Amino acid sequence: KAGVTQTPRYLIKTRGQQVTLSCSPISGHRSVSWYQQTPGQGLQFLFEYFSETQRNKGNFPGRFSGRQFSNSRSEMNVSTLELGDSALYLCASSLNPRDLYGYTFGSGTRLTVV
Amino acid sequence: GQNIDQPTEMTATEGAIVQINCTYQTSGFNGLFWYQQHAGEAPTFLSYNVLDGLEEKGRFSSFLSRSKGYSYLLLKELQMKDSASYLCAVTSNTGNQFYFGTGTSLTVIP
Numbered sequence: 051k052a053g054v055t056q057t058p059r060y061l062i063k064t065r066g067q068q069v070t071l072s073c074s075p076i077s078g079h080r081s082v083s084w085y086q087q088t089p090g091q092g093l094q095f096l097f098e099y100f101s102e103t104q105r106n107k108g109n110f111p112g113r114f115s116g117r118q119f120s121n122s123r124s125e126m127n128v129s130t131l132e133l134g135d136s137a138l139y140l141c142a143s144s145l146n147p148r149d150l151y152g153y154t155f156g157s158g159t160r161l162t163v164v
Numbered sequence: 165g166q167n168i169d170q171p172t173e174m175t176a177t178e179g180a181i182v183q184i185n186c187t188y189q190t191s192g193f194n195g196l197f198w199y200q201q202h203a204g205e206a207p208t209f210l211s212y213n214v215l216d217g218l219e220e221k222g223r224f225s226s227f228l229s230r231s232k233g234y235s236y237l238l239l240k241e242l243q244m245k246d247s248a249s250y251l252c253a254v255t256s257n258t259g260n261q262f263y264f265g266t267g268t269s270l271t272v273i274p
Contacts, residue, residue, distance in 0.1 A: 093251065093253075150212075
């Protein structure tokens with residue numbers, strides 16, 4: 051079966067711009083979570099969506115937002131980009147919020163802010 | 165809050181055994197996961213411990229001591245392809261969220 055698909059794979063943006071990243075979960079998975087991965091901080095939780103509702107949110111500024119559509123696909127948006135937002139953004143999907151065993155990550159979107 | 169610590173880097177020889185430690189302090193501990201991540205790729209699931217003890221899966225084993233807030237991942241008969249980052253992650257009973265350590269970059273040398 052197809053895995054978690056994230057697009058685009060690579061992105062270069064200028065400071066101050068905004069960016070939208072996309073995540074298509076495994077078919078049948080309704081829970082999608084987003085993480086930011088940087089060398090110094092590791093993976094940090096951004097937010098989790100289930101049935102189009104944000105269930106949980108990490109400790110990130112309001113510039114980071116997301117949404118989930120009825121087909122479970124999810125997008126995250128970062129406005130007013132800063133150099134420190136350069137990172138690998140990973141999404142993960144699972145059947146439901148309690149299905150931690152079935153958590154599957156995508157390969158990520160590498161965002162570079164210049 | 166959640167605090168997960170693991171060594172930043174380790175080097176081991178092909179064919180040898182390596183142990184990657186992870187200590188954690190967390191409220192509402194639910195379980196501990198280990199993931200493997202090759203450069204530029206998605207993290208992939210290795211093991212899951214919810215009870216104390218050793219879980220063995222082929223060349224990989226993971227141990228958990230909840231009273232000590234301690235886990236380790238044991239890799240036997242190391243192969244060059246085992247060079248990767250190994251991520252320790254803790255889940256809490258308050259929601260579907262992983263708390264990750266910064267990862268241990270393992271380099272296997274001939």
